[in-house]
Amino acid sequence: DLYKTVSAMPETASTAAFTKVIGRASLPKAPAVGASAPAGSTKALGAIPATKVNPATPAKPAPAVTAPRSRAPMLAGVAGVLVLVGGFVAYKALNQNAAGSPPPTPLGQQTGAPVPPTVDLRGSFKVLDALTDFEKGASIQSANQALAKLDSLEPVAQADSDKVHVEFLRAKAHFVIAGESADSSTQMRETKLGCNILQDNEGRASQTRFNDAVRFYLYGDTKKGLAATC
Numbered sequence: 001d002l003y004k005t006v007s008a009m010p011e012t013a014s015t016a017a018f019t020k021v022i023g024r025a026s027l028p029k030a031p032a033v034g035a036s037a038p039a040g041s042t043k044a045l046g047a048i049p050a051t052k053v054n055p056a057t058p059a060k061p062a063p064a065v066t067a068p069r070s071r072a073p074m075l076a077g078v079a080g081v082l083v084l085v086g087g088f089v090a091y092k093a094l095n096q097n098a099a100g101s102p103p104p105t106p107l108g109q110q111t112g113a114p115v116p117p118t119v120d121l122r123g124s125f126k127v128l129d130a131l132t133d134f135e136k137g138a139s140i141q142s143a144n145q146a147l148a149k150l151d152s153l154e155p156v157a158q159a160d161s162d163k164v165h166v167e168f169l170r171a172k173a174h175f176v177i178a179g180e181s182a183d184s185s186t187q188m189r190e191t192k193l194g195c196n197i198l199q200d201n202e203g204r205a206s207q208t209r210f211n212d213a214v215r216f217y218l219y220g221d222t223k224k225g226l227a228a229t230c
Helices: 002-008 011-026 072-099 121-131 140-153 160-180 184-200 211-219
Strands: none
Touching: 121 140, 121 160, 140 160, 160 184, 160 211, 184 211
């Protein structure tokens, strides 16, 4: 009967009716609400019991990375100590200078090698030549005056010719005193002093313009028949 009924239906209606019947026959009936499932049946998907899962082995914690310590504080501390030490040393030095050191010596009073004063050697020699020259009125007084001036002029003379000039004038001054003195012992003493000076400087005088004058006092002039003073 079913087959006949379906066959009598149009093609579309019969197909739909067949599908509906097959669908009802193939689908399982849902259990009623509150009904318990028969023994040995599978429970609903939503009620699957939880399975026991072994807990995973806990991962080892990563070693803590220690950041490198900054050296800036240490360097700052060292710099501070150096500044303090330097300040202390400077402070002590200033105190020592203030307490124990004498005040600075003025420029004109500084010690050390004496600085020869500026002297007009040419003018001084010109005056001294006159004081020891018989032809220009030299006397015992002028000769002693020349000796005093020569003592102060000696440190200023630096060149060999100037040194020889000083010694030559010193010898002439002694010769003037000997020639103007009436005392024979004074004459001998002063002549000897003058000759000793010339003899000591004969070698150095040979390289200067005073060579002939020194030799005249020491040896005289045989050509002119003049005897030596010494």
